[in-house]
Amino acid sequence: MNNTNAIIGYYSTQFGELWDKSLDDLIEEAFHGVLTETSLEKKQINAVFLGNMLGGVVEETLLLSAHIAECMDLHVPIYRVEAACASGGLAFQTAHEYLNSHPGETVLVLGAEKMTDVSSSEITKALASAASSEEQSVGLTFPGVYALMAQHYLHTYGFNEEHLASISVKNHAHGTLNEKAHFRRLVSIADVLESPYVAYPLKVLDSSPISDGAAALILSNDPTLIKKEKTARVLASETATDTISIAKRKRLDTLEATVISSEKAFHKSKINHSQINIMEVHDCFSIAEILALEDLGFWEKGQGGRLAKEMVTSRESGNNLIVNTSGGLKAAGHPVGGTGIKQIGEVYLQLTGKAGARQVPSSCSYGLAHNVGGSGGVAVVTILGI
């Protein structure tokens, strides 16, 4: 039986450098927050799905399911999902699949990450664990891998660092309206271009920050809980995979996992690209948003640099597709396991008219969230509708 899974509530902690909060504190706040938001009691939760990448590496903390059970005094099944920066998105996709075979149930999907307890060199090493052993062994970092893709893209299609910088400028502008964002300040093209290099041609202001944070959603297919005016239906949540090394791929200017998961999601949701008005895409680096818009099928391959510079997806543009209203990973922050949940949560808020100061002006019926793990080894595309 094909029942409808719907998001009935969302909560996010502040994203940023939260020195007074541990991973357990963040999980607990998001868990309680979303229960309060939805007026649910924890006994109504049939299972929990957690997206987290670095607990085992940075905090030396595994078996996070038991941490949640202890924090929340629960005994339900708890599944921890790891797919690097797509941990949150894949936790959601897994929860969606779970509900498809568990009619009448309600689950809590949580993404959380604690990143600021270690030095930048140590977190660089930890994040590089989502790169291949060949990449790590020559001293390539995670930004370094995206830099290789950026160099290739700029060279192939004749763009420059200013085209990349436009993505950060737009997302920082959007982030000023998000009270939970890590950064709420405008940056100019000059600010981006003058920021120090992380891995040429990518600079500090091309890169998403190291953030702490957690976000949680309630997903249900219990008809008594799904009140139409306040919920967003999950029309599709699809995932695809690719090689861990970008050296093993046919092309450096495409994330094939994004292409495949997008095609599957559009096919399953039975809607077309022009019906999507609101979208959160994975901008871990400026180049990633350009590749995402192309690989999701919104922009023609090789046009992304120009369209980024024209800021055609800015909320100021007046166009009917606005991208990264939350500020994206760049400005809202990137607590890696939390990001995928925050993206879906943002689309939910926009579709249900609950986005507050950053609510897009025109009403929208469909939205998309796109989450990437590593350098494209995993992608998750989720389409919501009201």
Add this chain to the structure above:
Amino acid sequence: MSQQAVRTWRKSKKDKSLLGLKGTITSWTEVFVAPPKFESQTPYTIVLVRLDSGENVYGELVDFEKTQACIGQAVKSILRKVGTVGEEEVVEYGIKFIPV
């Protein structure tokens, strides 16, 4: 770490087959923020090379003029020391590239 020597030995078997090969740079980057093992060498240049055999291989570009760090540059693989290891660990050697 006790297993580092074993990992290095295992990797050296693959590296041996990649020595002295020619290829072309398909992309490159200069790394400024590095993990602890490579921190003392920043900034350094990493290239992705398409070998004449068709295989794609990563490595650091060394002994080059600035203009030679570019897509399309012909390179050759050589053996060099890689990264900084602890006093108790085995010194690592691996594939790097020089312009030709």
